[in-house]
Every structure is written in structure tokens, then in C-alpha cells.
Amino acid sequence: MLPAVELSDVARRFIKPDGDILTALNGFDLSIAPGEFCAIVGPTGCGKSTTLGLIAGLARPQAGSVQLFGAEVRDVDRRVGLVFQQDAVFPWKNVVQNVEAGPLFRGTSKSKAREMALDWVRRVGLSGFEQSLPHQLSGGMRKRVALAQTFINKPEVLLMDEPFSALDVQTRELMQEELLNLWTENRAAVLFVTHDLDEAILLADKVAVLTTRPARIKSIYDIDLERPRAIASLRYDERFIEIARRISKDLREEVMRAREKQT
Amino acid sequence: MSLVTQTDEPRPVAQAFKTDAFVTLARRRKLFILIMRIAVLAVILGGWELGVRFNFIDPFFFGQPSGIADKLVEWITEGTSIGPLWYQIWVTIYEACAGFLIGAVLGILCGVALGRNELLSDIFSIYVKVANSIPRVILGSIFIVAFGLGAASKVALAVVMVFFVVFANAFQGVREADKTLISNARVLGASRWQITRSVVIPSATSWILASLHVSFGFALVGAIVGEFLGAKQGVGLLIATAQGAFDANGVFASMIVVGAVALIAEAMLTWLEGRLLSWRPERVAGE
Numbered sequence: 001m002l003p004a005v006e007l008s009d010v011a012r013r014f015i016k017p018d019g020d021i022l023t024a025l026n027g028f029d030l031s032i033a034p035g036e037f038c039a040i041v042g043p044t045g046c047g048k049s050t051t052l053g054l055i056a057g058l059a060r061p062q063a064g065s066v067q068l069f070g071a072e073v074r075d076v077d078r079r080v081g082l083v084f085q086q087d088a089v090f091p092w093k094n095v096v097q098n099v100e101a102g103p104l105f106r107g108t109s110k111s112k113a114r115e116m117a118l119d120w121v122r123r124v125g126l127s128g129f130e131q132s133l134p135h136q137l138s139g140g141m142r143k144r145v146a147l148a149q150t151f152i153n154k155p156e157v158l159l160m161d162e163p164f165s166a167l168d169v170q171t172r173e174l175m176q177e178e179l180l181n182l183w184t185e186n187r188a189a190v191l192f193v194t195h196d197l198d199e200a201i202l203l204a205d206k207v208a209v210l211t212t213r214p215a216r217i218k219s220i221y222d223i224d225l226e227r228p229r230a231i232a233s234l235r236y237d238e239r240f241i242e243i244a245r246r247i248s249k250d251l252r253e254e255v256m257r258a259r260e261k262q263t
Numbered sequence: 264m265s266l267v268t269q270t271d272e273p274r275p276v277a278q279a280f281k282t283d284a285f286v287t288l289a290r291r292r293k294l295f296i297l298i299m300r301i302a303v304l305a306v307i308l309g310g311w312e313l314g315v316r317f318n319f320i321d322p323f324f325f326g327q328p329s330g331i332a333d334k335l336v337e338w339i340t341e342g343t344s345i346g347p348l349w350y351q352i353w354v355t356i357y358e359a360c361a362g363f364l365i366g367a368v369l370g371i372l373c374g375v376a377l378g379r380n381e382l383l384s385d386i387f388s389i390y391v392k393v394a395n396s397i398p399r400v401i402l403g404s405i406f407i408v409a410f411g412l413g414a415a416s417k418v419a420l421a422v423v424m425v426f427f428v429v430f431a432n433a434f435q436g437v438r439e440a441d442k443t444l445i446s447n448a449r450v451l452g453a454s455r456w457q458i459t460r461s462v463v464i465p466s467a468t469s470w471i472l473a474s475l476h477v478s479f480g481f482a483l484v485g486a487i488v489g490e491f492l493g494a495k496q497g498v499g500l501l502i503a504t505a506q507g508a509f510d511a512n513g514v515f516a517s518m519i520v521v522g523a524v525a526l527i528a529e530a531m532l533t534w535l536e537g538r539l540l541s542w543r544p545e546r547v548a549g550e
Contacts (some may be wrong), residue, residue: 056450076449088447092465101461102451135544153451163334 002070004157004189005032005055010064011214012050024050026214028064034156039192039200041251042210043258048193049085051215052159054081055191058146068157079108081155081188085162089134089145095121096130098145102153120148124178140171144178149235153184162195176203178233184228197251201243202231209250212258221247326511334516343501344508348520355498356485356524358414362421363482370426370478371471374433378467379459384438395431399423400488407493417489417497424485428478429471434471437463469543472536479528487521 010028013021024047027096032038040048051060054066057076066073068080089098100117104110124144129168134142143163150158163179164172180203183190194200200207201223223243225234234240308328312321315327322330338348345351377383403420410416440463448462490499498517505513 054445055445058446058449076452078452080450082447082450084443084447086443088443090444090448090462090465092468101448101453105448105452105454105457133542135542149447149451212540 001034001068002058003031004034004036004068004069004222005030005191006065006070007031007051007054008065008067010051010061010066012047012054012061023214025054025061025216027216030208030217032157032191034069034189035187037183037190037192037203037205038208039194039204039206040208040210041194041197041200041247042215043212043251043255044195046210046213046254046258047215048210050163052082052161052191052193055157056080056159066160077157078153079156080159081150081153081157082159083146083150083161083163085165087134087142087146089142089149091134093160094131094133095126095145097136098134099148099152102149106153116152117148118124120152123182124148138171139167140175143167143175147175147179148181151186154186155188158183158186158190160190162193164199165195172199179203180227180229180231197244197248198235201225201240201247202229202234207247209247209254212254212261218254219250223246304334322511323509324511326515330512331515331519334510334512335519338516345500345506346496351496351498351501352520352524354414354496355483355490355521358417358486359421359479359482361414362418362485363425363479365418366422366425366482367429367475367478369422370429370474371433373426373466374430374435374471375459376462377439378434378437379455379463384434388434391427391434394427398428399456400484400542402456403485403489403492406489412493417486417494417499419483421491424481425478428481429474431476432470433467436467439470440466469540472532472539476529476532476536478481479532482527483521483525483528 007030010025011023012025013023016022028051030038030040030051040051042048050059051141054061055073057067057073057080068077090101093101096114096117099120100113103113103116108116118130121127124147126141126144126148129137129141134145137145146163160179164175167175176199190201190204192203197207206224207221207223209221211218212215221243225237225239225243311320312328315322315325320327340347343351361530377387400420402423403416406416406419409417444462444466445458448458453461486497487499487502490497491503492499494500498521502514502517505511505517
């Protein structure tokens with residue numbers, strides 16, 4: 001079976017304002033099977049978001065290849081969905097208008113798009129807030145809008161860039177459960193970027209630890225915890241703690257290395 | 264599967280805590296401010312008038328409030344030396360509005376088009392800055408020579424005055440559009456044109472509207488300066504005529520007329536802005 005996402009020997013560089021070249025990724029290899037949930041953890045600023053941008057087709061690598069289902073990524077691909085770290089819902093559109101934006105952009109008829117959007121608003125638990133504007137919602141609710149906005153396009157590859165990092169702990173836990181529920185129905189290949197190791201282990205089938213910049217995959221851990229997972233209680237499970245201990249040692253090394261580099 | 268939860272309640276909309284005492288206090292404060300405002304005006308105008316009466320101020324050079332009021336009444340009831348007052352106001356508003364509309368539309372179109380094209384914007388951004396810093400009123404002389412004493416030269420001057428302000432703001436607004444929102448729209452499937460229409464223009468709207476506020480004043484200045492430089496009708500000509508007759512009261516009276524027109528236009532633009540930007544968070548009470 002062709003991998004849903006395949007990055008091989010990818011390099012991505014930026015020119016900094018002072019003229020220096022910054023290498024975000026170098027020799028980056030990663031493969032995600034269809035329906036697989038992969039999480040990436042790594043030190044801050046190591047190039048995790050850059051990776052997602054490349055897969056989404058928002059940017060091109062300077063070297064190496066980025067493929068979706070065996071075909072090189074040349075532009076934004078319709079099979080890809082991306083949930084951003086920051087608020088990316090349109091502040092001048094209400095909840096339904098935000099959710100129906102994707103189908104409308106893609107040429108679905110207005111009535112059909114509205115129908116789909118109302119269904120998704122309900123599925124993410126925002127019934128009754130259809131006409132609310134983003135600034136009237138809490139951070140968690142805005143994330144739900146963002147999830148509905150992305151899932152309505154039925155992505156086969158779902159990219160998530162620290163989507164829950166701005167939420168408080170309780171809301172985050174609920175959103176993680178919600179995400180797993182939505183994912184169980186849709187079974188996209190997921191690439192979930194986070195700096196929260198617990199979150200990565202709770203959600204993913206495999207966790208990739210990145211090195212400090214320029215980022216490469218340092219190691220990959222398979223998480224053999226059965227699904228469905230109970231987010232709230234799994235955190236205190238012996239096996240979870242054992243896995244977390246193993247990976248965190250690995251991750252810590254990189255974080256320390258990143259810190260040394262800065263000073 | 265969906266989870267509606269306690270932590271996800273909507274954010275409370277800013278609302279004053281209403282108790283009778285609180286409301287009374289707020290109302291009293293408002294009334295006090297109104298009274299003080301009127302008092303300030305009365306002191307200034309009264310001082311001016313008394314200054315003239317007691318020969319501290321020469322009304323020949325500086326006019327006097329009662330004289331200005333008489334002048335306004337005379338203009339309204341008997342008309343001005345160059346024709347009925349309403350007609351002069353109408354001519355000036357017509358020129359300012361025509362210039363404002365043309366300048367604003369051109370400014371928005373050019374600003375958005377240039378802002379969306381990185382290469383063009385890099386090339387032109389320097390000229391925008393330069394054009395913005397040159398006093399454009401001077402072009403009025405050229406327009407009078409080129410387009411004559413009629414409305415066209417005033418409209419042209421108003422267009423130039425408005426265009427650069429709106430253009431610069433639209434341009435800046437487009438460039439400041441949130442990159443994340445644009446990326447999001449791209450991934451959701453938006454084409455370039457769809458991004459322009461549904462992301463870039465809405466986010467530039469607050470910039471554009473802010474510039475419209477300022478630039479209607481500029482359109483008015485353009486029309487009046489144009490008339491001042493040479494015209495057959497208009498408030499600017501009224502000012503020039505009063506100046507020629509050493510009629511200080513006439514100049515002040517024209518100023519009041521122009522001020523009233525500008526205030527009304529300002530109120531209309533504020534209303535428009537409120538309608539177009541209703542998606543923004545409400546201001547906290549007290550602002």
C-alpha cells in the first residue's frame with residue numbers, strides 16, 4: 001500500500017532578515033500509512049510547523065521529495081486538511097459561514113454547503129451557536145469550529161499544528177477526546193505536531209521525536225495502547241507512564257541540546 | 264459523540280452591571296460633561312464678543328461672534344454676494360463627493376491589486392511613500408489651468424487628495440492581512456481570487472474605512488482649495504470673496520458652514536463603518 005505521506009531526504013531553508021541562511025529541515029525522512037495517527041514531538045522552533053507547510057503544499061522544499069499517495073506535492077492538495085496552532089477561523093464570518101467556507105471554495109452549491117455545515121456544527125457540539133461570531137466564543141469553541149471547518153472537507157491526510165496548545169488543560173483533554181472520535185469516523189492519516197509528549201502518546205499510533213534544528217527524525221516509537229482510548233484515565237496507566245518515561249529521556253536530550261545552541 | 268460541556272460556554276458579552284445607583288451616577292456624569300462642554304463654548308464665544316465690545320479685539324481683523332451669526336442669517340435669508348448659500352454648499356458637496364467616490368474607488372482597486380502582487384508592491388511601495396509626503400494641494404493650480412474654472416478641476420483635485428490616502432491604506436491593509444487566515448483559506452480550497460475576496464478584502468476593510476474617514480475631509484479641502492484658486496461657484500469662492508472684501512465675519516461664517524458639512528459626512532461614515540465592521544468585538548462599556 002502506498003504511504004499517505006512520504007517525505008524523503010527533505011531540506012528546507014530560509015533566508016533570515018540579516019542575510020544568513022537558516023536550515024529548518026535537513027535530511028528529513030518520514031512515512032505515514034493511510035489511516036495512521038502519527039505525532040511529532042521536538043524542541044520548540046525545530047521546524048515542526050515547516051514540515052506541515054511542506055506537506056500541505058504551502059511551501060516547497062529546496063531538496064528531497066514530499067509525496068502524497070505516491071505523487072509529488074506541487075500545490076495545495078484537496079485531500080489535505082490543516083488545523084492551525086493560532087486562531088485561523090475567519091473573524092468576520094459566523095460559525096456556520098466559517099464551517100461552510102471549504103465546500104463553497106471548492107464549488108459546492110450554497111444550499112448543499114449550508115446543509116453539510118449545519119450537520120458539522122452539530123457534530124462538534126456547537127448547536128445553538130450557528131450565528132455566533134468567533135469573538136463571542138471561547139477558545140475551545142473556536143477550536144471546534146476549526147475542526148468542523150477542516151473535517152467537512154473529508155481530508156484523507158489531516159495535519160495538525162499544535163492545535164490545542166492554547167487551551168487550558170481541561171478543555172484540551174475534551175478536545176483530544178473529541179478529535180479521536182472524529183478521527184475514528186473519518187480515518188484520515190494524521191500528522192499531529194505537538195510539544196506536549198503526553199498528548200502525543202495519548203493520541204498517536206506512533207510518536208516521532210525530532211532533533212534540534214536542522215530537524216531530522218531522531219527516533220520513532222510505536223504506541224501499542226489499544227483503542228478506543230480513554231484520555232482521562234489512560235494518563236495514569238502503568239504502560240502509558242512507562243512509554244512516556246522512555247520517550248521523554250530521548251526528547252530531553254534534544255531540548256537540552258537546543259538550549260545549549262541558543263546560549 | 265459530540266460533547267457539550269460546562270467549560271465551553273460562550274464568552275459573556277460586555278455589559279454594565281445595572282443597578283439603579285450605578286445608572287444614576289453614570290447619567291449624572293454624562294449631564295455634567297454636557298454642561299461643561301457648553302460652558303467652555305460660552306466662555307470662548309462670550310470672551311471673544313466681550314473682547315470686541317471692550318475694544319480689546321479689533322473686529323475688522325478677527326470678526327466677532329454676533330457679526331458671524333448675523334452674516335449666517337443674512338446668507339440664509341437673502342443669499343450671498345455670489346448667489347444663494349444653498350447653491351454654494353451644494354456645488355462644494357457635489358465636487359467633494361464626486362472626487363471622494365472616484366478617488367476612493369480608484370484607491371481601493373489599486374491598493375488591493377498592488378497589495379496582492381508582491382513584486383509590484385515591492386517596486387511601488389517607495390513611490391507610495393513619496394507621493395504620500397508631497398503636498399498634493401499644489402496640483403490644484405495645474406488642474407485649474409488644465410480643466411478650467413468649472414467643477415472638473417475641483418473634482419480632480421479632490422480625487423488626488425483622496426486617492427493616495429485610500430490607496431496607501433488599502434495597500435497596507437492588504438499586506439497586513441493575517442498570513443494564517445490566508446494559509447487556512449488556501450488549504451480549505453480557495454483560489455487566488457477567492458482569497459482576495461473572502462479573506463484579504465474583509466481584513467483590509469477596517470484600514471480602508473479608517474482612511475475613508477480622513478479622506479472625506481481631504482476631498483472637502485480639495486474642493487474648497489480648488490474653488491479658492493479659481494471658480495465661479497462654491498464655498499471656497501465665498502471664502503475668497505469675503506477675504507477680498509476684508510470681511511472676517513464672512514470667512515468665519517464659511518468656516519462654520521464647511522464644518523457642519525464635514526460633521527454630517529463624518530456621522531454618515533461612522534454609521535457605515537459600524538455596519539461593515541459589526542463582526543468585531545464590541546467595545547467595553549465606557550469607551
